[in-house]
Amino acid sequence: xxxxxxxxxxxxxxxxxxxxxxxxxxxxxxxxxxxxxxxxxxxxxxxxxxxxxxxxxxxxxxxxxxxxxxxxxxxxxxxxxxxxxxxxxxxxxxxxxxxxxxxxxxxxxxxxxxxxxxxxxxxxxxxxxxxxxxxxxxxxxxxxxxxxxxxxxxxxxxxxxxxxxxxxxxxxxxxxxxxxxxxxxxxxxxxxxxxxxxxxxxxxxxxxxxxxxxxxxxxxxxxxxxxxxxxxxxxxxxxxxxxxxxxxxxxxxxxxxxxxxxxxxxxxxxxxxxxxxxxxxxxxxxxxxxxxxxxxxxxxxxxxxxxxxxxxxxxxxxxxxxxxxxxxxxxxxxxxxxxxxxxxxxxxxxxxxxxxxxxxxxxxxxxxxxxxxxxxxxxxxxxxxxxxxxxxxxxxxxxxxxxxxxxxxxxxxxxxxxxxxxxxxxxxxxxxxxxxxxxxxxxxxxxxxxxxxxxxxxxxxxxxx
Amino acid sequence: xxxxxxxxxxxxxxxxxxxxxxxxxxxxxxxxxxxxxxxxxxxxxxxxxxxxxxxxxxxxxxxxxxxxxxxxxxxxxxxxxxxxxxxxxxxxxxxxxxxxxxxxxxxxxxxxxxxxxxxxxxxxxxxxxxxxxxxxxxxxxxxxxxxxxxxxxxxxxxxxxxxxxxxxxxxxxxxxxxxxxxxxxxxxxxxxxxxxxxxxxxxxxxxxxxxxxxxxxxxxxxxxxxxxxxxxxxxxxxxxxxxxxxxxxxxxxxxxxxxxxxxxxxxxxxxxxxxxxxxxxxxxxxxxxxxxxxxxxxxxxxxxxxxxxxxxxxxxxxxxxxxxxxxxxxxxxxxxxxxxxxxxxxxxxxxxxxxxxxxxxxxxxxxxxxxxxxxxxxxxxxxxxxxxxxxxxxxxxxxxxxxxxxxxxxxxxxxxxxxxxxxxxxxxxxxxxxxxxxxxxxxxxxxxxxxxxxxxxxxxxxxxxxxxxx
Numbered sequence: 001x002x003x004x005x006x007x008x009x010x011x012x013x014x015x016x017x018x019x020x021x022x023x024x025x026x027x028x029x030x031x032x033x034x035x036x037x038x039x040x041x042x043x044x045x046x047x048x049x050x051x052x053x054x055x056x057x058x059x060x061x062x063x064x065x066x067x068x069x070x071x072x073x074x075x076x077x078x079x080x081x082x083x084x085x086x087x088x089x090x091x092x093x094x095x096x097x098x099x100x101x102x103x104x105x106x107x108x109x110x111x112x113x114x115x116x117x118x119x120x121x122x123x124x125x126x127x128x129x130x131x132x133x134x135x136x137x138x139x140x141x142x143x144x145x146x147x148x149x150x151x152x153x154x155x156x157x158x159x160x161x162x163x164x165x166x167x168x169x170x171x172x173x174x175x176x177x178x179x180x181x182x183x184x185x186x187x188x189x190x191x192x193x194x195x196x197x198x199x200x201x202x203x204x205x206x207x208x209x210x211x212x213x214x215x216x217x218x219x220x221x222x223x224x225x226x227x228x229x230x231x232x233x234x235x236x237x238x239x240x241x242x243x244x245x246x247x248x249x250x251x252x253x254x255x256x257x258x259x260x261x262x263x264x265x266x267x268x269x270x271x272x273x274x275x276x277x278x279x280x281x282x283x284x285x286x287x288x289x290x291x292x293x294x295x296x297x298x299x300x301x302x303x304x305x306x307x308x309x310x311x312x313x314x315x316x317x318x319x320x321x322x323x324x325x326x327x328x329x330x331x332x333x334x335x336x337x338x339x340x341x342x343x344x345x346x347x348x349x350x351x352x353x354x355x356x357x358x359x360x361x362x363x364x365x366x367x368x369x370x371x372x373x374x375x376x377x378x379x380x381x382x383x384x385x386x387x388x389x390x391x392x393x394x395x396x397x398x399x400x401x402x403x404x405x406x407x408x409x410x411x412x413x414x415x416x417x418x419x420x421x422x423x424x425x426x427x428x429x430x431x432x433x434x435x436x437x438x439x440x441x442x443x444x445x446x447x448x449x450x451x452x453x454x455x456x457x458x459x460x461x462x463x464x465x
Numbered sequence: 466x467x468x469x470x471x472x473x474x475x476x477x478x479x480x481x482x483x484x485x486x487x488x489x490x491x492x493x494x495x496x497x498x499x500x501x502x503x504x505x506x507x508x509x510x511x512x513x514x515x516x517x518x519x520x521x522x523x524x525x526x527x528x529x530x531x532x533x534x535x536x537x538x539x540x541x542x543x544x545x546x547x548x549x550x551x552x553x554x555x556x557x558x559x560x561x562x563x564x565x566x567x568x569x570x571x572x573x574x575x576x577x578x579x580x581x582x583x584x585x586x587x588x589x590x591x592x593x594x595x596x597x598x599x600x601x602x603x604x605x606x607x608x609x610x611x612x613x614x615x616x617x618x619x620x621x622x623x624x625x626x627x628x629x630x631x632x633x634x635x636x637x638x639x640x641x642x643x644x645x646x647x648x649x650x651x652x653x654x655x656x657x658x659x660x661x662x663x664x665x666x667x668x669x670x671x672x673x674x675x676x677x678x679x680x681x682x683x684x685x686x687x688x689x690x691x692x693x694x695x696x697x698x699x700x701x702x703x704x705x706x707x708x709x710x711x712x713x714x715x716x717x718x719x720x721x722x723x724x725x726x727x728x729x730x731x732x733x734x735x736x737x738x739x740x741x742x743x744x745x746x747x748x749x750x751x752x753x754x755x756x757x758x759x760x761x762x763x764x765x766x767x768x769x770x771x772x773x774x775x776x777x778x779x780x781x782x783x784x785x786x787x788x789x790x791x792x793x794x795x796x797x798x799x800x801x802x803x804x805x806x807x808x809x810x811x812x813x814x815x816x817x818x819x820x821x822x823x824x825x826x827x828x829x830x831x832x833x834x835x836x837x838x839x840x841x842x843x844x845x846x847x848x849x850x851x852x853x854x855x856x857x858x859x860x861x862x863x864x865x866x867x868x869x870x871x872x873x874x875x876x877x878x879x880x881x882x883x884x885x886x887x888x889x890x891x892x893x894x895x896x897x898x899x900x901x902x903x904x905x906x907x908x909x910x911x912x913x914x915x916x917x918x919x920x921x922x923x924x925x926x927x928x929x930x931x932x933x934x935x
Contacts, residue, residue, distance in 0.1 A: 014616045085751040131928070159655075164573065171693070173635055190634050196625040210476055210498045228718070229533075233693060251691050254717055261721040262812065267813045268729055268907060269808030270801060275816070282834045289805050290839060296801055297843060301850065303793040321789040322772060327765040328793055329915055331759050332800070333730060333908035337750045340729025344722075357558045367746045375754055383763060390769070438729075438907050439801040446793050457513035 010055050014042040018050050018107040027057045040069035064093035084181050084243050091119045096126045112241045113139035113216040139216030142237045142246035145169050148178045151204035155195045171249050174234045177207045213238045214261045220256040249307050264343050270437030297442045310454040331415035331449040332442035338419030339441050349354040368416030376409035403460045411449040480506045491894045492522045502510050504533035515545040526556035537567035552580045561604050564592045572736035583707030600683045604697050604706030607632035618659040633709050635693050639667050645704040649708040673698045684716045760912045771923045780934040798883040799918040800911035806888035838883025844878035872929050876922040884914035
């Protein structure tokens with residue numbers, strides 16, 4: 001039916017073909033004669049209606065190939081105007097490198113996550129490693145299979161849909177109601193089954209319109225909070241037009257749970273990754289830990305130069321060094337405790353407002369004061385007993401014990417506060433929060449405590465002379 | 466992102482309107498909303514509104530709302546509800562939730578417990594007897610069982626009839642003379658042919674646990690099977706309850722949080738800004754600090770023992786002050802490596818519950834090698850640094866200074882190797898003695914490594930350097 005010379009160009013020829021008949025089988029046969037790149041050239045010039053016809057007649061594989069032929073820019077603007085179901089079909093047969101090309105074109109960060117989430121789970125992991133993608137977002141873990149019904153379906157029809165689709169879906173606890181792909185309602189399988197007595201009821205009469213959903217750019221941690229609060233087994237994911245694009249299930253969230261605490265551990269321990277593989281080599285282990293150690297070594301050098309500058313004090317009062325490790329260690333410990341709290345609060349997004357930061361800081365300061373006071377009093381008694389055993393002179397002994405007690409008191413207050421303030425500052429400057437690790441805080445607190453300790457000791461020594 | 470959600474509705478304010486406007490048919494009007502949202506509105510109500518609200522809704526509905534409340538929230542609300550109503554609400558609650566609430570209420574809870582009907586009281590007392598770590602404390606009894614003689618059609622009919630009465634129907638448990646013999650996913654039941662017999666299509670191989678099983682153990686079983694529930698049976702294989710996916714999430718979150726806070730040497734299970742106050746915060750940290758203070762005293766005792774020998778002459782005093790210069794650095798560095806390897810080991814142990822000896826040995830050996838290599842590198846760096854500073858200060862490196870640098874570097878080398886290995890082995894030793902390895906916190910390992918490092922540094926220095934300085 002086609003005279004090759006009838007049309008000026010290929011595009012017109014294909015468009016004409018699409019208009020020529022409604023018979024899908026004929027169309028399929030005719031279209032199949034063209035090569036992928038020929039269709040690719042035509043598809044950019046077509047109207048939306050023509051494209052929709054084309055989508056319905058092209059087999060999955062060919063559809064993917066057509067889009068792989070398109071320049072990524074063109075593929076992207078066409079996809080923008082395409083239904084979710086078709087995008088999923090196009091993506092399903094595409095090669096990873098072609099997918100990466102298209103995803104890389106998308107500039108808007110949230111759109112990018114949404115497109116990525118439309119790729120099926122296995123392939124998504126491969127794509128994710130090739131582009132810079134934040135895997136703490138829902139878009140990276142969501143599933144693309146779910147059961148959807150229409151609001152005008154009867155209970156009978158809906159149950160039929162469930163029976164038909166159950167084998168392809170891991171979890172069928174929730175059934176979603178959509179209208180032109182848009183999420184408009186939800187019902188649980190339990191509700192559907194309970195309605196089984198009255199099989200002609202319409203879904204819209206039993207569905208819940210009280211929708212709870214997330215988007216691909218939602219943080220996993222926030223989705224987790226929602227699932228826990230509502231006791232959901234599944235949570236629907238929608239795009240920016242509220243079109244249903246996937247679900248996340250409780251078992252995805254369990255991985256999130258341990259991943260989050262893994263991150264917390266890593267930052268508290270000062271190590272780039274806390275998990276270890278059985279086959280890991282010594283060099284790989286060292287690579288994860290050494291950078292931190294070297295940085296800490298150089299910071300620690302400050303402690304040495306402080307002590308060197310107070311060497312004269314040590315020569316007069318060698319006993320000073322006896323309590324040095326104790327004071328530094330205690331300051332380090334309380335700093336680590338505060339840091340432990342702050343890391344959790346960050347992870348829970350509870351330190352977003354100025355008010356809550358101030359409240360927390362005040363609380364930490366007061367905790368430091370109380371803990372410092374109690375530890376100082378205990379240590380004062382211990383040092384007095386210690387002096388008694390060593391047969392020190394009483395007045396000198398009291399003065400010495402006072403210096404120690406006062407030092408640890410101040411050091412504990414300072415370190416408790418710094419264990420909170422340093423991570424806050426680092427967060428303020430948008431640096432990697434892992435920088436404020438336990439060992440880092442301990443080292444900084446070593447420096448501060450040394451200054452406090454030797455500062456006070458110098459005053460003590462000058463009181464002798 | 467430019468979003469186009471046309472019906473972003475404020476559900477909670479809609480709920481509030483319903484509660485405040487039509488008090489007669491309140492339950493029916495609220496039917497379309499999530500219980501969690503309703504519970505969040507209820508806790509914000511005025512006292513008289515709370516009293517009125519619970520007068521107009523059924524005990525069953527009230528119980529569901531209570532199940533979504535935190536214990537602290539429930540305690541406040543309870544004050545405004547007549548006692549008789551409270552008792553029926555508790556009666557209707559899931560037994561594990563009811564027990565959590567009663568336990569939280571302490572004496573008041575005990576008083577309420579006595580007012581409950583005997584059957585309910587017996588049931589709750591049974592659940593109450595489980596320790597916090599035991600899975601029995603988490604189980605629910607709201608599930609469906611099917612007799613093994615049923616056909617698919619009969620089973621479906623049973624499910625259809627009972628579904629709205631129970632919480633959980635994703636998995637149905639199959640019994641024969643009350644003994645648990647199998648299970649079937651609702652999903653599979655739905656697609657099965659109506660005439661088939663249940664015993665032909667049910668799954669018969671499945672994990673089951675006793676109620677006194679450790680909660681973490683059950684959590685790991687559930688993660689492995691990735692089913693959404695796990696049955697709990699008594700010694701006779703009678704099913705007594707199930708653990709569902711939301712319990713699993715609670716258990717895992719709780720365990721992770723417990724382990725993490727222990728690692729930071731804080732005893733608090735729920736770090737939350739809103740509930741944080743001075744008293745709690747001191748209470749959660751001071752006990753650990755006191756223990757660590759006691760442990761730290763060992764460093765002072767060791768140093769004072771060495772001091773006798775370092776007080777003997779002016780040369781010795783000079784050495785003492787020189788040793789003190791690098792003391793914090795060495796202690797700090799070995800504490801750091803210890804913390805790193807400890808964290809890695811604790812995570813490793815939590816993730817792999819049943820460990821073969823072979824793997825542990827391999828892991829320890831790797832840590833040992835890592836420690837030695839790291840010790841070598843850091844030790845080398847310190848050797849270089851000490852010499853450079855001496856060179857800058859005195860323009861010449863004497864033999865004495867060279868030996869001093871070598872001894873310091875050697876101490877760092879030994880200390881780092883030892884504490885890296887120590888950080889990895891302490892949790893293993895603790896597991897051997899059936900102590901929760903998570904108790905070994907970062908601060909704990911730093912303190913222990915302080916003691917060991919100090920002893921190494923001073924004994925080595927006194928042996929090699931003291932004769933040179935006398």
